[in-house]
Each structure stands twice: as C-alpha cells, then as structure tokens.
Amino acid sequence: MSDQVDDFQPSHYKYNVIVSDPQKKRVEETHDSFISYSIAIRTDNPDYHSKDKGKNQDVSEYNSYDDLYNIDNTVVTRKRYSDFLILNQFLKIDYPLINVPKLPPKNNYSIKQIYHGNGHVSQNAQNVLNISGTDQTPAAFGHNNIELDDGFLLRRLYSLEFYLNTLVNHSSLQNYSLLITFMTSDAEWEVLKNTIQFTKDHASLGQSSVEDEISEYLMNVFKKPAKEFKEIKEIKMKLEKLIYNLNKILKGSLKLNKIQELIVKDFSHLQKLKYDVIAQDKSNIRSFDSSATEKHYSAFQDNMNSSKLLLSELHKFNKYENLNKLQEMINYLKQLFDLIRLLDYKQLDLESLQDTSNKLQMDKKKYENVNIEKAKKIDLKIQNLEGELQECNKQVVSIFQVILQESENIEYIKDLQLKKLFKELAIKKVEFYRGMCKVWAPK
Known part of the structure; x- marks a missing residue:
C-alpha cells in the first residue's frame, strides 16, 4: 500500500487536463455500445512524455490555453467510463486515506437516449456539445428527455475533467505510475488492464477497511x-x-x-x-x-x-x-x-x-x-x-x-x-x- 505521506510540496510542474469529444463506439462481438472521451493533458512534467507516446496534431480547440502551456507538451488519449472506474479503484487500494474525488454516476439509459438507432449523435446533442466541430450554438430544447440526456453527458464530461485535474495536481498522486499510464498511453493502459485482470473482489480490498472503520464510528x-x-x-x-x-x-x-x-x-x-x-x-x-x-x-x-x-x-x-x-x-x-x-x-x-x-x-x-x-x-x-x-x-x-x-x-x-x-x-x-x-x- 502506498499510504506513506510526504511533506506537502506544491508541484513545480504545470498541469491542465481537458476532457472533450464524446464518441459512441460499438463492440462488434457483443454489439454493446459505449462512449469514449478524448483526454488531453498539457504539462511540462517529463514523466508524462516519452518517445513512444504520440503528440497531439490537431490542437485548434485548445488555443485558449496557449498562454499556459506549449502545444508540443500536449498528449491525447481516449478512454471510456469503465477505464475511469478501474483507475479509481486502484487509487483506493494504493492510497486508501487520500481524498480522491468521486466519479460521476453511471447511467446507461441516458447515454443511449442521446443517440439515434443508426449510431449518429442526435442533432440536439451536436448543438449542445459542438461535437461536429463547427461553432454552433445550442438549439432550443424541444423535448425534456433530450435536454436531460444532453445535460447528463455534459455534466459527466466536466465531472471527469474535474476528477483528472484534481489527481494530476495532487502532490501524492501526480507521480502515481498507473495515473501516468492512464493519461499518456492507450496501448499500455490496455495491456495493463489485461495483465492485472481487475475484478470486483480485488476492488473491494482497498476501501473495505476504511469504510468498515467509518461504519463502526457511525455507531x-x-x-x-x-x-x-x-x-x-x-x-x-x-x-x-x-x-x-x-x-x-x-x-x-x-x-x-x-x-x-x-x-x-x-x-x-x-x-x-x-x-x-x-x-x-x-x-x-x-x-x-x-x-x-x-x-x-x-x-x-x-x-x-x-x-x-x-x-x-x-x-x-x-x-x-x-x-x-x-x-x-x-x-x-x-x-x-x-x-x-x-x-x-x-x-x-x-x-x-x-x-x-x-x-x-x-x-x-x-x-x-x-x-x-x-x-x-x-x-x-x-x-x-x-x-x-x-x-x-x-x-x-x-x-x-x-x-x-x-x-x-x-x-x-x-x-x-x-x-x-x-x-x-x-x-x-x-x-x-x-x-x-x-x-x-x-x-
């Protein structure tokens, strides 16, 4: 367990994470669908860069942050919500006492409602999220359910962004090897997931002791x-x-x-x-x-x-x-x-x-x-x-x-x-x- 606590030292590196571009993907074998998110991290920390990790080529959407970080320091990966869950569980295992922000809730029903049966994003969702890449403005919401679903997707996106920005700026977590792999390499993360063979039983190990003690305290x-x-x-x-x-x-x-x-x-x-x-x-x-x-x-x-x-x-x-x-x-x-x-x-x-x-x-x-x-x-x-x-x-x-x-x-x-x-x-x-x-x- 990595529950050792060092003296607090604010990071001398700069970090900024942007979560964007939600895309629907389908698993051919099972015909299940899921949404993946683009994760762009801009940092001058060399641990988040290596020769085999690709750099972002299209950075037009991040121009408002040019005054903070050099474009060359931007690394882009793509993750799905389940990847966040795995990362979160290992954080609880390796850092049981660290204050890790909670992930947004899972809600498959709302996600499915955003998309039409042919797999395309609804026009209303495109307007709200600017997924098409054009500088559109939100159309008037014509249906309460659609508005709720679009809002759900946006709220999740910004919650995931808050979550990652908190982790990378935390003095005890920013150099966590699993976090760095998560943020910088899709291929290495997939290998890591398959190697670890993460299970629910494994996930419960990290948080059970702390949660049990809090439950006892509540008595x-x-x-x-x-x-x-x-x-x-x-x-x-x-x-x-x-x-x-x-x-x-x-x-x-x-x-x-x-x-x-x-x-x-x-x-x-x-x-x-x-x-x-x-x-x-x-x-x-x-x-x-x-x-x-x-x-x-x-x-x-x-x-x-x-x-x-x-x-x-x-x-x-x-x-x-x-x-x-x-x-x-x-x-x-x-x-x-x-x-x-x-x-x-x-x-x-x-x-x-x-x-x-x-x-x-x-x-x-x-x-x-x-x-x-x-x-x-x-x-x-x-x-x-x-x-x-x-x-x-x-x-x-x-x-x-x-x-x-x-x-x-x-x-x-x-x-x-x-x-x-x-x-x-x-x-x-x-x-x-x-x-x-x-x-x-x-x-």
Missing part, C-alpha cells in the same frame, strides 16, 4: 474524543467557511442560470413578433414607408437572433461547466470530513484502550502483594494491550498527518481549479458583452 456518532487536535479544529472551521461561501456562489449562479434561461426564451418570443400596421394606421401616416419599416424590422430581428445566440453560449457555460464544477468542488471539500471522522473514531479507540490499560495497572497493584498468580495474568494482559496501544497511536498519528497534508493539497487544488473556472467565466462574459456591443452598435 458511536454521539461520542467525541476527550481532546481534539488544535490543527484539526482550525481545518474544520476553514472547511466549513469555505463550503459555506462556495454554496453562496453556487446559489447565486443557479439564480443567474434561471434568469439567463428566461431571457433566452424572451429573445425567442421577440424574434417571432411581426411588425403589422393596419390600413387605418397607414392612412393616418402621410410619410409611411413600408419598405423602410420592413428593413428596420428585419435588422431588429437579426439583432435579436444574434443576441439570443450570444446569451445561449454564456448560458450553456454557466449551466453545465460552471455549476457542475462548483458542485464538484463542494463535494470534494466535504470528503475531508470523512477522514476527520475516521480520526475521531481512532482517537476514541485509543482512549478506550488507554482506559483499559489504566484499569489493569490499578488491578495489578491491587493483587501483586495479595495474589501473585493473578497479578502475573494481569501483567500479561497489560503487555498484550501495550502492542495494541502502540499500533492504535501509530494509526492516529498517521491519519492526523494525512489530514494535514490533504488540507494543504485541497487548498492548492481549490485555488488552481477555481481561478481557472472564474477566469474562464470572466472571459465568457467579456465575449458576451463585446458581442452585444457589436450587434447593437449603430450601423
């Missing part, structure tokens, strides 16, 4: 350790405040999303309005110019359509990427509380063992001059208990150190992910307002 949920570490108190207070603030941002973003959705609908309604002047009104207007009026209305209609498309792009970003990644970050932060609860349980266990040891010490003194044989038996129990005490104390210290390091990692990853997200949001808003100024500027 004593109303008990608290007699003494709580000062550092843990500070971490909990900081986490609670951070989660509270992010929830406020999320709530505001949800309101904004609803407003944007209503405005897009209003634009659609305004676009359909027809300018109509009845004959009686025409007779009252001496200089009525029908052709000029139609020309102005046509220009107004075009401007409304352009405005709707601009706002739809901003709305799409806020609805799927911004909201989803904010929620993923909140969930990731909350996971650290599970580790803190595990520490509480271990402290309670240690206190219980210490109380038992103290009681045995008193009994030994009581009988050592009265009943030597009984005193010897008590002494033997004390010696056996001493080993348990040392092991339990070692676990408490180990979990405590992991929490301290995870707190540092979370702080680093949080700053990195949120800065990137808010920067992208700012860029999207600037593009929107710049576009609106251009659309409505006097011709």
Whole structure:
C-alpha cells in the first residue's frame, strides 16, 4: 500500500487536463455500445512524455490555453467510463486515506437516449456539445428527455475533467505510475488492464477497511474524543467557511442560470413578433414607408437572433461547466470530513484502550502483594494491550498527518481549479458583452 505521506510540496510542474469529444463506439462481438472521451493533458512534467507516446496534431480547440502551456507538451488519449472506474479503484487500494474525488454516476439509459438507432449523435446533442466541430450554438430544447440526456453527458464530461485535474495536481498522486499510464498511453493502459485482470473482489480490498472503520464510528456518532487536535479544529472551521461561501456562489449562479434561461426564451418570443400596421394606421401616416419599416424590422430581428445566440453560449457555460464544477468542488471539500471522522473514531479507540490499560495497572497493584498468580495474568494482559496501544497511536498519528497534508493539497487544488473556472467565466462574459456591443452598435 502506498499510504506513506510526504511533506506537502506544491508541484513545480504545470498541469491542465481537458476532457472533450464524446464518441459512441460499438463492440462488434457483443454489439454493446459505449462512449469514449478524448483526454488531453498539457504539462511540462517529463514523466508524462516519452518517445513512444504520440503528440497531439490537431490542437485548434485548445488555443485558449496557449498562454499556459506549449502545444508540443500536449498528449491525447481516449478512454471510456469503465477505464475511469478501474483507475479509481486502484487509487483506493494504493492510497486508501487520500481524498480522491468521486466519479460521476453511471447511467446507461441516458447515454443511449442521446443517440439515434443508426449510431449518429442526435442533432440536439451536436448543438449542445459542438461535437461536429463547427461553432454552433445550442438549439432550443424541444423535448425534456433530450435536454436531460444532453445535460447528463455534459455534466459527466466536466465531472471527469474535474476528477483528472484534481489527481494530476495532487502532490501524492501526480507521480502515481498507473495515473501516468492512464493519461499518456492507450496501448499500455490496455495491456495493463489485461495483465492485472481487475475484478470486483480485488476492488473491494482497498476501501473495505476504511469504510468498515467509518461504519463502526457511525455507531458511536454521539461520542467525541476527550481532546481534539488544535490543527484539526482550525481545518474544520476553514472547511466549513469555505463550503459555506462556495454554496453562496453556487446559489447565486443557479439564480443567474434561471434568469439567463428566461431571457433566452424572451429573445425567442421577440424574434417571432411581426411588425403589422393596419390600413387605418397607414392612412393616418402621410410619410409611411413600408419598405423602410420592413428593413428596420428585419435588422431588429437579426439583432435579436444574434443576441439570443450570444446569451445561449454564456448560458450553456454557466449551466453545465460552471455549476457542475462548483458542485464538484463542494463535494470534494466535504470528503475531508470523512477522514476527520475516521480520526475521531481512532482517537476514541485509543482512549478506550488507554482506559483499559489504566484499569489493569490499578488491578495489578491491587493483587501483586495479595495474589501473585493473578497479578502475573494481569501483567500479561497489560503487555498484550501495550502492542495494541502502540499500533492504535501509530494509526492516529498517521491519519492526523494525512489530514494535514490533504488540507494543504485541497487548498492548492481549490485555488488552481477555481481561478481557472472564474477566469474562464470572466472571459465568457467579456465575449458576451463585446458581442452585444457589436450587434447593437449603430450601423
């Protein structure tokens, strides 16, 4: 098990992962279908590059990140959801105490609904995801189920992106050999999967002990350790405040999303309005110019359509990427509380063992001059208990150190992910307002 914890050192390498281009594939032997995702990692870490790993040739979709990383450092692979599950299970096995973000849920039904029977992506999904590669904007969602399915696919895509960016920027995980293979070579990953012969029984080994201990802790949920570490108190207070603030941002973003959705609908309604002047009104207007009026209305209609498309792009970003990644970050932060609860349980266990040891010490003194044989038996129990005490104390210290390091990692990853997200949001808003100024500027 790779549960050794080193002192936290922020990576001097830069990482950025983009998950995109979902494609449906069919297994000829079984006729089963699945969706694979393009994974592009841009980094200057040499461990993620080797002579036999191909470089990305078509990088036009990543131009917005040119200021961060050199294009030559981009490595592109393609993985399916089951590959993420395998990687995640081995992370739990090799790093049982590390705060690994949760994967998005599996939902085959929604995936299948996105595609028509002939295997092509639905037009609505193309519009929402820009899968065709053209600079399209989302069409008006005509069916609630289709909207839900397209949203499911987008949310999964952004969740997987958050997941991988968290792993590669984590000080204890970024050099994990299986992660590097996953990110850099499809061929080596396939060989690795076949060699390991991953099974569900194997998967359960890594998480069973930690989950069992947390379950035991829940049985004593109303008990608290007699003494709580000062550092843990500070971490909990900081986490609670951070989660509270992010929830406020999320709530505001949800309101904004609803407003944007209503405005897009209003634009659609305004676009359909027809300018109509009845004959009686025409007779009252001496200089009525029908052709000029139609020309102005046509220009107004075009401007409304352009405005709707601009706002739809901003709305799409806020609805799927911004909201989803904010929620993923909140969930990731909350996971650290599970580790803190595990520490509480271990402290309670240690206190219980210490109380038992103290009681045995008193009994030994009581009988050592009265009943030597009984005193010897008590002494033997004390010696056996001493080993348990040392092991339990070692676990408490180990979990405590992991929490301290995870707190540092979370702080680093949080700053990195949120800065990137808010920067992208700012860029999207600037593009929107710049576009609106251009659309409505006097011709």
